[in-house]
Amino acid sequence: MPKLDFDVITLGHGSGGTLTHKLLEAGVFDLLKNPLLDTHHDGAILDLTGKTAFTTDSYVISPPFFPGGTIGELAVNGTVNDLAMCGAIPRYLSLSFILEEGLTMSEFWAVLVSIKTAADQAGVQIVTGDTKVVERGKGDRIFINTAGIGMLHPKADISVGRVQPGDKLIVSGNIATHGMAIMSVREGLEFETSLQSDTAPLNHTVRTLLDEFGPAIHLLRDPTRGGVATVLNEIARDRNVGPTRIGIDIQQASLPVLEEVAGACELLGLDPLYVANEGVFLAIVAADVAERFVGRLQTLPYGESAAVIGRVTTEHPGQVVLTSRIGGRRVVSMLVGEQLPRIC
Amino acid sequence: MPKLDFDVITLGHGSGGTLTHKLLEAGVFDLLKNPLLDTHHDGAILDLTGKTAFTTDSYVISPPFFPGGTIGELAVNGTVNDLAMCGAIPRYLSLSFILEEGLTMSEFWAVLVSIKTAADQAGVQIVTGDTKVVERGKGDRIFINTAGIGMLHPKADISVGRVQPGDKLIVSGNIATHGMAIMSVREGLEFETSLQSDTAPLNHTVRTLLDEFGPAIHLLRDPTRGGVATVLNEIARDRNVGPTRIGIDIQQASLPVLEEVAGACELLGLDPLYVANEGVFLAIVAADVAERFVGRLQTLPYGESAAVIGRVTTEHPGQVVLTSRIGGRRVVSMLVGEQLPRIC
Numbered sequence: 089m090p091k092l093d094f095d096v097i098t099l100g101h102g103s104g105g106t107l108t109h110k111l112l113e114a115g116v117f118d119l120l121k122n123p124l125l126d127t128h129h130d131g132a133i134l135d136l137t138g139k140t141a142f143t144t145d146s147y148v149i150s151p152p153f154f155p156g157g158t159i160g161e162l163a164v165n166g167t168v169n170d171l172a173m174c175g176a177i178p179r180y181l182s183l184s185f186i187l188e189e190g191l192t193m194s195e196f197w198a199v200l201v202s203i204k205t206a207a208d209q210a211g212v213q214i215v216t217g218d219t220k221v222v223e224r225g226k227g228d229r230i231f232i233n234t235a236g237i238g239m240l241h242p243k244a245d246i247s248v249g250r251v252q253p254g255d256k257l258i259v260s261g262n263i264a265t266h267g268m269a270i271m272s273v274r275e276g277l278e279f280e281t282s283l284q285s286d287t288a289p290l291n292h293t294v295r296t297l298l299d300e301f302g303p304a305i306h307l308l309r310d311p312t313r314g315g316v317a318t319v320l321n322e323i324a325r326d327r328n329v330g331p332t333r334i335g336i337d338i339q340q341a342s343l344p345v346l347e348e349v350a351g352a353c354e355l356l357g358l359d360p361l362y363v364a365n366e367g368v369f370l371a372i373v374a375a376d377v378a379e380r381f382v383g384r385l386q387t388l389p390y391g392e393s394a395a396v397i398g399r400v401t402t403e404h405p406g407q408v409v410l411t412s413r414i415g416g417r418r419v420v421s422m423l424v425g426e427q428l429p430r431i432c
Numbered sequence: 433m434p435k436l437d438f439d440v441i442t443l444g445h446g447s448g449g450t451l452t453h454k455l456l457e458a459g460v461f462d463l464l465k466n467p468l469l470d471t472h473h474d475g476a477i478l479d480l481t482g483k484t485a486f487t488t489d490s491y492v493i494s495p496p497f498f499p500g501g502t503i504g505e506l507a508v509n510g511t512v513n514d515l516a517m518c519g520a521i522p523r524y525l526s527l528s529f530i531l532e533e534g535l536t537m538s539e540f541w542a543v544l545v546s547i548k549t550a551a552d553q554a555g556v557q558i559v560t561g562d563t564k565v566v567e568r569g570k571g572d573r574i575f576i577n578t579a580g581i582g583m584l585h586p587k588a589d590i591s592v593g594r595v596q597p598g599d600k601l602i603v604s605g606n607i608a609t610h611g612m613a614i615m616s617v618r619e620g621l622e623f624e625t626s627l628q629s630d631t632a633p634l635n636h637t638v639r640t641l642l643d644e645f646g647p648a649i650h651l652l653r654d655p656t657r658g659g660v661a662t663v664l665n666e667i668a669r670d671r672n673v674g675p676t677r678i679g680i681d682i683q684q685a686s687l688p689v690l691e692e693v694a695g696a697c698e699l700l701g702l703d704p705l706y707v708a709n710e711g712v713f714l715a716i717v718a719a720d721v722a723e724r725f726v727g728r729l730q731t732l733p734y735g736e737s738a739a740v741i742g743r744v745t746t747e748h749p750g751q752v753v754l755t756s757r758i759g760g761r762r763v764v765s766m767l768v769g770e771q772l773p774r775i776c
Binding site for chain 1: 442443444446447448449450451452453471472473474475476477478479480481482483484485486487488489490491492494514515517518520524526527528529530559560561562564565566567569570571572575577579580581582584591592653654656657658662666670706708765766767768769770771773774
């Protein structure tokens with residue numbers, strides 16, 4: 089951390105005046121250094137040509153430091169992954185903070201360093217940003233917004249409209265890990281575990297898959313808030329109109345879940361299908377490439393536990409149906425209510 | 433407002449599950465309708481070719497409803513204006529909310545409607561977004577982040593490096609109006625006034641000026657937080673290195689300030705140079721076009737009070753020097769401390 093003549097954030101750091109400049113120049117610009125950010129203008133000028141993906145998310149996770157990550161890593165990886173799910177190669181991020189008066193500079197610095205590390209790992213540049221400060225009790229230490237820009241992969245043709253009956257549903261890794269890691273340290277819920285959040289940049293893995301499988305990949309989605317069940321319901325619902333109405337079948341026995349996560353879920357009476365993920369994606373691919381796709385994914389970073397977990401069907405359009413380990417079938421609905429607030 | 437079975441925001445509305453969907457489908461998607469947003473994916477796919485400007489700001493203004501505007505209008509206009517200041521034609525916005533549990537749906541709807549109106553007026557589309565909810569006491573009703581993408585105007589060549597000695601400094605309108613309008617309703621400061629915020633989209637006006645004056649416009653900046661004094665100091669400081677070090681002279685007598693604003697500033701002991709603006713920009717232009725530029729600007733929306741207020745000089749590099757009405761000269765520094773928290 090650079091030497092500073094202040095050790096907590098005050099309202100003046102959001103004034104836009106000398107204190108804001110001190111905060112930014114106290115190493116922030118140095119830390120995140122790149123030619124685009126260095127212009128210090130109100131925005132960055134980018135050279136883009138072609139189909140561009142654009143996305144945003146605000147991050148309000150509590151606590152901001154959690155087993156396996158920080159709100160900063162989450163804010164980079166989450167937006168990088170949203171771009172990857174569009175079939176894009178992430179390139180540029182914006183970074184905007186809402187800080188609560190009293191946040192310590194050492195905490196802020198730790199978040200910044202984790203942002204820098206995550207951005208480097210994902211291969212993206214932070215090119216523009218903003219910092220606001222709110223009074224004590226009007227925020228919660230640190231909220232972050234990132235928006236991201238990526239260039240569409242030339243072979244990507246990803247949309248819910250391309251999902252076809254017979255397609256296979258694949259999950260890239262163990263589910264429910266992020267949610268259970270956060271729960272394990274959440275006030276009132278603490279339980280003994282060594283679980284770590286699975287937050288990770290999925291873009292390099294997705295890019296390799298797009299290089300090799302191209303348009304045989306029909307849809308990509310990352311099951312964050314609301315978990316796998318919610319995303320699958322969104323897909324089934326979006327495709328419960330039009331000429332080919334579809335539903336989704338999933339096999340409970342195929343779902344990869346860490347033993348420790350499964351145990352914690354059982355303890356708390358939670359279904360892993362509804363628990364949030366950060367470093368996992370769902371892919372719906374043409375049936376004839378599914379086995380090869382999973383085989384390849386298992387050799388790529390964050391893909392070692394990949395598995396086919398279901399298929400697309402015309403049998404129960406608009407619905408997600410789970411076949412349990414003992415062969416029973418039940419409809420899986422979208423998450424109702426709130427399982428754990430501020431999971432991301 | 434659409435018919436709803438809830439009238440306040442709860443934590444469940446941030447779950448990503450059924451309540452989030454209800455909130456979004458309760459007219460939000462309808463209200464902001466456009467083909468890009470309608471894909472309901474994690475991001476929007478845009479067709480961009482050429483130099484692209486990218487910017488972001490978070491908005492935490494208190495109160496969120498103020499004379500002359502709402503936090504929603506501010507969030508659209510502010511980001512639109514940042515793009516315009518880059519010499520870009522704003523095209524696409526992202527929109528991300530951090531809502532405090534307990535916000536009423538009617539307030540949220542009013543903000544959404546103001547966003548839609550402002551986006552239409554500016555000619556931009558909201559193409560992607562996010563909604564998070566935090567517990568009561570961990571936020572303050574509503575925070576908004578917008579990020580924006582615009583296409584660089586083909587004639588724009590705007591950067592602090594292009595500012596030359598002899599250039600004229602122009603302000604597009606009356607200064608300090610936004611800040612004083614917010615102060616007039618801020619708890620503990622209320623005073624009798626009919627002042628309205630000057631929040632406005634400046635992009636159409638800037639585009640016309642770029643069409644007509646092109647590269648004779650060397651720099652554009654909007655003096656929001658920290659006011660005119662802070663932005664001018666940023667420019668002088670950024671150009672206090674390199675072969676041609678410059679300073680800025682301004683004339684107090686030339687500064688356009690509404691009488692009511694000047695009176696309120698005097699009452700509170702504030703210098704209008706440090707008070708925030710929202711619908712005003714500063715332009716530094718080649719001396720030989722300055723008079724024509726101001727004349728034209730006065731005929732355009734939000735430009736009627738435009739004036740030449742100063743010039744660029746080599747006399748006191750790195751410094752902003754004001755000549756007062758009675759002829760005295762003093763150095764104007766950057767805003768020190770915090771004049772009014774959460775002005776934008």
